[in-house]
Amino acid sequence: MESKNRGTAHPSGQPPALIPRRRFVEVLLGSGFLATAVAFVYPVLRYLVPPQTADLGGDSVVAGKVGELKPNSGKIFRFGSRPGLLIRTVGGEYRAMSATCTHLSCTVQYRDDLREVWCACHNGKYNLDGRNISGPPPRPLEAFDVQVRGEEIFVRRRREA
Amino acid sequence: MAILRNEFRRFGAARYLVVFAFVVLAAPLTRSQTKNSCLDCHSALPEPLGVTQEKFSQDIHAQKGLTCASCHGGDPASDDPDKSMSPKAGWKGKIDRRQIPQLCGSCHSDPAYMRQFNPSLRTDQLDQYHTSVHGRRLAAGDAKVAVCTDCHSIHDLRVPSDPRATVNPVNIANTCSRCHADADYMKGYSIPTDQFAKYSTSIHHEALAVRGDLSAPTCTTCHGNHGAAPPGVDKVENVCSTCHVFQAQMYEKSSHKAAFQAASLPGCVVCHGNHAISHPTDAKLGPGPEAACMRCHTPGDACDQARAGLLADLTRLDDAIKSADQVLAVAESSGMEVSEARLGQNQARDSLTKARVTIHSFRKDLVDQDIQAGLNIAAQNLQAGQKAMVERNYRRVGLGMSLIAIGIALVGLRLYIKKIES
Amino acid sequence: MSPLRNVRDWLDERLAWDDLIAPLRKKTVPLHRLSYWYFLGGITLFLFVIQVLTGILLLLDYRPGANEAFESVQYIMTQVQFGWLIRSIHSWSANLMIFTAFAHMFSVLFLKAYRKPRELTWVSGMVLLFLVMGFGFSGYLLPWNTLAFFATKVGTEIAGQVPIIGKAMVIFLRGGEEVTGATLTRFFGFHVAVLPGLATLLILVHVLLVQRLGMSMPPKLEAEWSADLSAKREMKFFPNFVLRELMAWYVALGALGALAAIFPWNLGVKADPFAPAPAGIKPEWYFLFMFQTLKLIPPKVWFIDGEVLGVLAFGLVGLLWLLLPFFESDQPSHTKRWITGLAVFALAYVTGMSVYGHLAK
Numbered sequence: 001m002e003s004k005n006r007g008t009a010h011p012s013g014q015p016p017a018l019i020p021r022r023r024f025v026e027v028l029l030g031s032g033f034l035a036t037a038v039a040f041v042y043p044v045l046r047y048l049v050p051p052q053t054a055d056l057g058g059d060s061v062v063a064g065k066v067g068e069l070k071p072n073s074g075k076i077f078r079f080g081s082r083p084g085l086l087i088r089t090v091g092g093e094y095r096a097m098s099a100t101c102t103h104l105s106c107t108v109q110y111r112d113d114l115r116e117v118w119c120a121c122h123n124g125k126y127n128l129d130g131r132n133i134s135g136p137p138p139r140p141l142e143a144f145d146v147q148v149r150g151e152e153i154f155v156r157r158r159r160e161a
Numbered sequence: 162m163a164i165l166r167n168e169f170r171r172f173g174a175a176r177y178l179v180v181f182a183f184v185v186l187a188a189p190l191t192r193s194q195t196k197n198s199c200l201d202c203h204s205a206l207p208e209p210l211g212v213t214q215e216k217f218s219q220d221i222h223a224q225k226g227l228t229c230a231s232c233h234g235g236d237p238a239s240d241d242p243d244k245s246m247s248p249k250a251g252w253k254g255k256i257d258r259r260q261i262p263q264l265c266g267s268c269h270s271d272p273a274y275m276r277q278f279n280p281s282l283r284t285d286q287l288d289q290y291h292t293s294v295h296g297r298r299l300a301a302g303d304a305k306v307a308v309c310t311d312c313h314s315i316h317d318l319r320v321p322s323d324p325r326a327t328v329n330p331v332n333i334a335n336t337c338s339r340c341h342a343d344a345d346y347m348k349g350y351s352i353p354t355d356q357f358a359k360y361s362t363s364i365h366h367e368a369l370a371v372r373g374d375l376s377a378p379t380c381t382t383c384h385g386n387h388g389a390a391p392p393g394v395d396k397v398e399n400v401c402s403t404c405h406v407f408q409a410q411m412y413e414k415s416s417h418k419a420a421f422q423a424a425s426l427p428g429c430v431v432c433h434g435n436h437a438i439s440h441p442t443d444a445k446l447g448p449g450p451e452a453a454c455m456r457c458h459t460p461g462d463a464c465d466q467a468r469a470g471l472l473a474d475l476t477r478l479d480d481a482i483k484s485a486d487q488v489l490a491v492a493e494s495s496g497m498e499v500s501e502a503r504l505g506q507n508q509a510r511d512s513l514t515k516a517r518v519t520i521h522s523f524r525k526d527l528v529d530q531d532i533q534a535g536l537n538i539a540a541q542n543l544q545a546g547q548k549a550m551v552e553r554n555y556r557r558v559g560l561g562m563s564l565i566a567i568g569i570a571l572v573g574l575r576l577y578i579k580k581i582e583s
Numbered sequence: 584m585s586p587l588r589n590v591r592d593w594l595d596e597r598l599a600w601d602d603l604i605a606p607l608r609k610k611t612v613p614l615h616r617l618s619y620w621y622f623l624g625g626i627t628l629f630l631f632v633i634q635v636l637t638g639i640l641l642l643l644d645y646r647p648g649a650n651e652a653f654e655s656v657q658y659i660m661t662q663v664q665f666g667w668l669i670r671s672i673h674s675w676s677a678n679l680m681i682f683t684a685f686a687h688m689f690s691v692l693f694l695k696a697y698r699k700p701r702e703l704t705w706v707s708g709m710v711l712l713f714l715v716m717g718f719g720f721s722g723y724l725l726p727w728n729t730l731a732f733f734a735t736k737v738g739t740e741i742a743g744q745v746p747i748i749g750k751a752m753v754i755f756l757r758g759g760e761e762v763t764g765a766t767l768t769r770f771f772g773f774h775v776a777v778l779p780g781l782a783t784l785l786i787l788v789h790v791l792l793v794q795r796l797g798m799s800m801p802p803k804l805e806a807e808w809s810a811d812l813s814a815k816r817e818m819k820f821f822p823n824f825v826l827r828e829l830m831a832w833y834v835a836l837g838a839l840g841a842l843a844a845i846f847p848w849n850l851g852v853k854a855d856p857f858a859p860a861p862a863g864i865k866p867e868w869y870f871l872f873m874f875q876t877l878k879l880i881p882p883k884v885w886f887i888d889g890e891v892l893g894v895l896a897f898g899l900v901g902l903l904w905l906l907l908p909f910f911e912s913d914q915p916s917h918t919k920r921w922i923t924g925l926a927v928f929a930l931a932y933v934t935g936m937s938v939y940g941h942l943a944k
């Protein structure tokens with residue numbers, strides 16, 4: 001930078017301010033740069049730290065723990081943004097399916113007396129494969145894959161073709 | 162019939178030419194395998210004798226290989242009207258209304274015969290018909306009542322699953338209304354003619370005809386089709402309970418069941434109507450004109466107070482759900498992730514639906530259980546929504562601070578540029 | 584000696600630093616009524632850098648693959664600290680960059696900065712514009728939501744209309760006959776490896792050419808100032824123009840932050856290949872003018888299929904646009920009026936068709 005700024009000498013001879021006038025602009029600029037750098041770097045640094053809740057890899061969800069469900073019982077769990085139904089049959093095996101009734105979207109439940117999936121709204125019934133067998137529901141419930149890994153029961157959407 | 166034959170005779174020998182011409186022109190139109198000479202003439206005749214090949218080809222009987230002669234008799238193979246329409250060939254001409262059920266039943270009540278075409282078809286329609294109001298009145302000599310062809314149409318009779326069939330569930334109410342909504346035709350009978358008009362305003366009609374939900378009831382669902390008759394005052398609630406199971410179970414155990422039975426009032430219908438069943442709102446529990454309770458109960462008595470309590474509960478839950486929804490909607494539109502809470506709202510709404518069903522038990526304590534469960538869920542979701550709003554505000558504050566920082570940098574740059582250029 | 588001076592000397596001894604940046608020190612920017620347009624190139628470059636930075640950050644958490652892509656973006660938006668910010672900035676900056684790239688191209692067109700000797704700058708710039716649109720097209724699919732899925736389907740379908748090679752092109756783009764997870768993986772490869780590589784190379788060439796050849800002047804001004812040298816007004820590139828450019832960059836950064844915070848980019852609904860296409864599917868705004876044009880062409884023109892004609896026409900226009908500088912005269916006082924006219928028409932067409940495409944059902 002060749003041209004020296006001529007703003008240093010004050011013709012009016014004012015008393016020196018807290019920050020010397022000639023440095024004021026530099027200080028302002030510097031603090032602006034610093035502030036914006038912080039505003040930029042801070043979120044980036046926070047971003048780089050992985051969050052606590054580990055993502056389980058897409059479609060897989062822990063629906064429950066082994067031993068939580070007695071045979072011939074069911075429970076509702078969260079599957080993505082919709083409810084799912086996990087059933088433990090009389091024989092002890094696990095089944096999972098969507099819990100949103102295909103008639104008018106009420107949440108279905110497992111009936112241990114009927115050993116079927118039942119919708120309380122209009123008496124719709126599904127079998128343990130999710131197939132609609134009685135009442136108003138027009139389509140089956142989407143069936144999910146169940147995998148027991150250790151103590152946890154994983155439910156996953158069936159692989160698309 | 163004879164009159165027309167005589168008319169034909171007037172043409173003398175030329176009538177043979179006319180017939181020949183018809184045959185030559187109409188021959189390419191005949192598509193059925195069995196020769197059906199009837200249509201050669203009748204397709205060109207005006208109403209009521211006219212039946213076109215196009216119309217008849219829609220008929221399930223034609224598609225199965227039956228001909229005009231299967232019902233009307235006569236000889237379909239002959240082109241000579243004298244031979245084809247002769248009583249010697251069994252020609253019956255126009256079938257008298259009173260004979261129609263018997264005629265149809267001659268095949269449709271014969272399981273051995275029907276097995277050839279569709280073994281799973283029922284063969285008891287005629288028996289059922291004899292028990293129906295239509296059947297009994299016909300037997301008593303009333304020819305105005307419905308017979309098979311009035312509902313099923315004739316000559317273009319379609320299977321019920323065909324959406325164009327007059328007896329397809331979506332069309333049944335229209336078919337019944339042809340007589341039952343015609344005040345002139347129904348003069349002399351002691352039943353009202355406003356059922357169709359009322360049904361058309363109902364939630365069942367909307368579900369069936371508008372939304373296409375084939376599980377919704379139409380006339381025949383509650384009245385029966387072949388054995389059509391009203392269910393009877395004390396049996397109506399059985400009909401409703403086939404679908405509305407939960408409500409019926411609650412009502413069975415409730416105080417109102419005994420009361421209505423004693424007064425010979427039909428359950429369900431007293432509050433909900435029979436044909437004009439509208440979508441029930443909480444206003445039914447209200448004090449206003451739509452209210453069901455206040456039609457019997459006195460304002461200010463214990464029941465009225467209970468009613469008010471129930472309504473207040475339902476309203477409270479409804480409001481809680483709505484306010485949670487509102488907060489969640491604002492949060493969502495600001496870009497916050499609230500899908501879990503949204504899902505939870507479904508459960509809250511389910512509780513409200515359950516509470517409304519539990520009303521039918523007429524017990525406040527049971528209703529309160531459902532209400533409380535719903536309130537808890539709605540409160541949780543409201544909290545989640547509020548948390549999301551806090552996060553949203555935090556973001557805006559962060560943005561504000563960054564913009565201030567940028568502003569300082571911009572001002573600094575501007576001044577610096579000015580400085581080095583002065 | 585100040586520490587800064589020490590560092591400079593150190594660098595100079597090892598990199599011949601002073602010699603390297605000497606031309607930069609001498610570079611000037613012409614000052615005239617239309618000088619503001621000179622900022623656009625730099626802003627586009629700045630936004631590209633933002634894209635690279637936010638893109639790298641997103642790469643740390645994004646998972647390509649039909650089963651996981653949507654969920655990983657959801658994860659970034661909801662679980663990762665400031666993930667919403669990084670992702671929304673990336674999406675907004677992409678759109679802003681495409682806009683400034685187009686604006687930069689049009690400003691160069693109207694200011695006639697493509698004339699000799701700057702033809703190659705224009706050519707490299709046009710290829711960059713095509714690459715940037717490719718970035719937009721490939722990046723849009725990556726969240727694997729319904730809109731993106733069907734927009735990609737429609738877009739690649741149109742590419743298939745090119746005669747002879749169309750089918751092969753579609754299979755190459757889609758990684759198969761249909762849009763599937765394979766398409767997603769492929770687009771991901773294009774978006775983070777192929778296109779960035781090509782773009783970086785071309786940007787280097789483009790910027791180098793600009794620095795070497797200096798800033799161009801509007802033709803009339805060029806003629807005036809070469810006649811009367813004292814009338815020439817110019818500004819030093821370093822530090823004066825650079826500082827002003829920096830201000831523009833800060834404004835852009837502020838705008839991005841505001842957009843990301845107040846209008847976060849939405850997630851949409853996860854793509855379901857078996858669901859029917861939603862009604863009225865449209866491509867992103869920067870493709871609208873082409874899309875709308877194709878919609879307006881009648882199904883058959885003469886004996887040629889309408890869509891094929893449209894695609895070929897755009898291809899031809901693209902090629903001619905690339906070679907535009909070679910049609911221009913090199914006398915500043917006699918620039919071709921028809922090119923200006925064409926430029927005006929092009930701007931009006933692109934703007935008009937985009938608006939039309941947006942408003943049409």
